[in-house]
Amino acid sequence: MMDKADFREILVILVKRWILIFLAIELVFFAVFGTNYLSLRNLQNILLTSTVVLLLATGQTFVIITGGIDLSVGFMVGFSGVICAKVMVSLQAAGISQSVAVSSGIAVALILGLLPGLINGLLVARLRVPPFIATFGMYGIAYGFAEIISNNVPIHNLPTLVSSIGHGYLIYWLPEKAFTFFKIPENLTRLELQNLVPIVPNVTVIAFIFVAIFAFILAKTRFGQHTYAIGGSVDAAERAGINVKRHLIKVYMISSFFASLAGVCYVLMFITGRAPAGSARLLDAVVAVVIGGASLYGGTGSIGGTIIGVLIIGVLQIGLVNLGVPTYNLYIAVGCILILAVLVDQFLPKLVHGKD
Amino acid sequence: MKRIVIGLLCVCLLLSFVAGVSAKKLKFAFMPGIADPFYFTMEKGAQAMADKLGVELIVGEFPKAWGPEYQVPILKALVARGDIDLLFTAPTSTEALIPVLKEIYDSGIPVITVDTYLKDGDYSKPSNYSFPLSYIGTDNFLGGQVVAGAMAVLLGGKGKVFLENTNPDVSSVMGRENGFRAGIEIFPEMELVGVEYCLDLQETAAAQVSAALQKDPDIAGVFGVNVFSAQGAYQAIASAGLVGAVKIATWDATQTLIEALRKGEIDLILAQMPAEMGALCVEWGYKHLTEGAEVPKKIIPGFFVFTKDNVNDADAQQYIYK
Numbered sequence: 041m042m043d044k045a046d047f048r049e050i051l052v053i054l055v056k057r058w059i060l061i062f063l064a065i066e067l068v069f070f071a072v073f074g075t076n077y078l079s080l081r082n083l084q085n086i087l088l089t090s091t092v093v094l095l096l097a098t099g100q101t102f103v104i105i106t107g108g109i110d111l112s113v114g115f116m117v118g119f120s121g122v123i124c125a126k127v128m129v130s131l132q133a134a135g136i137s138q139s140v141a142v143s144s145g146i147a148v149a150l151i152l153g154l155l156p157g158l159i160n161g162l163l164v165a166r167l168r169v170p171p172f173i174a175t176f177g178m179y180g181i182a183y184g185f186a187e188i189i190s191n192n193v194p195i196h197n198l199p200t201l202v203s204s205i206g207h208g209y210l211i212y213w214l215p216e217k218a219f220t221f222f223k224i225p226e227n228l229t230r231l232e233l234q235n236l237v238p239i240v241p242n243v244t245v246i247a248f249i250f251v252a253i254f255a256f257i258l259a260k261t262r263f264g265q266h267t268y269a270i271g272g273s274v275d276a277a278e279r280a281g282i283n284v285k286r287h288l289i290k291v292y293m294i295s296s297f298f299a300s301l302a303g304v305c306y307v308l309m310f311i312t313g314r315a316p317a318g319s320a321r322l323l324d325a326v327v328a329v330v331i332g333g334a335s336l337y338g339g340t341g342s343i344g345g346t347i348i349g350v351l352i353i354g355v356l357q358i359g360l361v362n363l364g365v366p367t368y369n370l371y372i373a374v375g376c377i378l379i380l381a382v383l384v385d386q387f388l389p390k391l392v393h394g395k396d
Numbered sequence: 397m398k399r400i401v402i403g404l405l406c407v408c409l410l411l412s413f414v415a416g417v418s419a420k421k422l423k424f425a426f427m428p429g430i431a432d433p434f435y436f437t438m439e440k441g442a443q444a445m446a447d448k449l450g451v452e453l454i455v456g457e458f459p460k461a462w463g464p465e466y467q468v469p470i471l472k473a474l475v476a477r478g479d480i481d482l483l484f485t486a487p488t489s490t491e492a493l494i495p496v497l498k499e500i501y502d503s504g505i506p507v508i509t510v511d512t513y514l515k516d517g518d519y520s521k522p523s524n525y526s527f528p529l530s531y532i533g534t535d536n537f538l539g540g541q542v543v544a545g546a547m548a549v550l551l552g553g554k555g556k557v558f559l560e561n562t563n564p565d566v567s568s569v570m571g572r573e574n575g576f577r578a579g580i581e582i583f584p585e586m587e588l589v590g591v592e593y594c595l596d597l598q599e600t601a602a603a604q605v606s607a608a609l610q611k612d613p614d615i616a617g618v619f620g621v622n623v624f625s626a627q628g629a630y631q632a633i634a635s636a637g638l639v640g641a642v643k644i645a646t647w648d649a650t651q652t653l654i655e656a657l658r659k660g661e662i663d664l665i666l667a668q669m670p671a672e673m674g675a676l677c678v679e680w681g682y683k684h685l686t687e688g689a690e691v692p693k694k695i696i697p698g699f700f701v702f703t704k705d706n707v708n709d710a711d712a713q714q715y716i717y718k
Binding site: 053074075079081085088089139192193194196197198204206207233234236300306309310311312314317357359360361362364366367 | 454455456457461463464465469470472473476477478481489490491492494495496499502503504534563564565566595
């Protein structure tokens with residue numbers, strides 16, 4: 041017979057890992073009831089669909105760990121996307137080569153995208169504006185500028201290179217015949233084209249490189265430790281000699297960098313720059329971070345948890361389409377998971393310490 | 397425990413058996429552009445034809461807003477099921493959907509674009525967007541001209557008119573705009589004083605028409621290219637106290653717009669034939685897959701023009717979207 045203490049221990053382990061178990065249950069459910077849900081194509085599709093949310097959520101994780109929040113990222117996607125598209129279109133019109141136009145567009149968008157983060161950071165750290173207000177203000181400002189830059193209409197007619205990057209894959213594999221990187225093998229027949237297996241979308245590769253770098257920074261470096269320390273207690277962090285103000289500015293810049301990168305990925309995937317692009321994804325990003333185990337009071341959270349949070353939403357979203365269930369059910373499901381996440385967060389300590 | 401495992405295995409076996417049996421039926425996927433009565437009506441038309449021909453129709457979630465970022469994820473998830481024989485869809489961007497649909501076509505699924513098309517919609521000459529089997533939809537340019545002519549009749553052939561459009565990168569509404577421009581030019585005493593884009597937001601349309609009326613108080617007619625722009629135009633005209641003085645023409649015979657026509661809020665509706673479009677997609681797709689029929693690159697169903705005089709006629713009722 042299992043005694044009570046053992047049972048509690050197992051329960052604690054299960055509850056601690058509940059998001060992983062939840063993700064696994066989702067996958068099994070859709071694998072059984074869906075159609076070809078676990079096919080390579082569909083799994084890649086989940087990753088691709090989740091890219092914007094993943095990038096926003098990664099930046100947001102840093103901010104939330106410091107006890108803040110960054111609402112500006114919703115419209116930062118549109119802001120940087122519109123800049124990116126505008127630069128590409130203008131340079132192409134000026135007769136500059138596609139590769140230069142595309143890389144300049146991306147570079148300008150990523151650099152200018154740091155600016156709103158810098159301003160957010162200065163407002164929060166130096167002028168003590170509550171993060172909610174500072175970044176909410178920036179949310180509107182970024183949107184307004186995006187509309188001005190795009191002249192209130194989506195920017196299109198982008199260089200064709202954009203679509204070959206955004207819709208390209210890292211590897212193309214034709215079983216037993218060809219294996220190429222970045223480019224579809226040449227001179228394929230219609231039948232061979234049908235059997236071609238594209239593996240890992242370029243956009244996913246780009247996103248995961250940056251997510252991995254910053255996951256390392258958060259988990260393994262002093263910068264990461266300081267981020268947790270500030271979230272734990274600003275006073276204690278200051279006493280320990282951390283330059284809290286400068287650190288916070290950097291954290292808000294990381295968040296806006298990821299939002300700009302999301303904007304660039306948006307342009308690559310949809311070949312348009314649209315001002316309201318990522319606004320619908322803001323809430324998903326915050327929810328993913330919280331599901332992933334971060335507390336809005338600061339001090340806890342991890343990129344690994346955030347990735348699982350993002351996948352829980354992505355798997356559900358694609359799964360509902362696969363089953364043919366209207367996706368507004370997604371809002372209900374995500375809302376329930378969010379509340380569950382916070383409840384677990386609250387009652388887990390009690391469970392661990394054995395007080396009923 | 398053992399019993400549960402065996403039970404689960406049985407369920408799986410049963411499911412795969414069911415899947416195996418139903419696989420013989422042709423499966424068509426329909427990916428609409430946005431959740432609105434036009435596409436709901438198209439779905440009903442397609443479903444009726446699918447039932448008749450014994451085709452299974454799988455309908456993608458209706459996107460809540462217009463644009464590739466809403467449509468593409470649903471579309472990709474839909475075809476990733478891997479059991480679809482043909483796709484017909486209304487691309488929400490003339491540019492952004494080209495690589496997405498090309499990838500689907502390359503994976504072996506024939507594509508028909510319905511209501512909207514890629515680039516200029518001419519799939520008859522070879523190009524990087526000529527892969528769809530066909531464009532089945534309205535000739536929007538012609539429709540724009542029809543509206544211009546009907547508007548001229550309402551206004552006695554003279555006066556200033558204004559155009560409230562939605563998205564400059566959507567083929568269908570730009571066709572309407574260009575047709576309307578060309579149609580108005582035929583009448584020497586008529587002038588198009590402005591064009592605005594409301595991005596499918598009724599509030600924006602209302603604000604833009606209000607501003608236009610401020611600038612040119614003698615505007616005599618407004619053409620709103622879809623339900624949002626027409627109802628926004630009505631709001632603006634009503635709040636300026638000009639109902640009746642400014643004629644409103646619009647596109648698509650939704651229940652809401654037909655009610656508005658009956659109440660005298662708007663004056664003219666050009667109806668497309670969405671149910672017929674949906675049915676044509678299924679019918680031609682079926683003929684193509686079963687008999688190898690050559691599908692015409694462009695298939696254009698006609699129009700019906702509603703005014704206050706014919707809106708209650710018995711034979712006009714079939715053109716109202718339901």
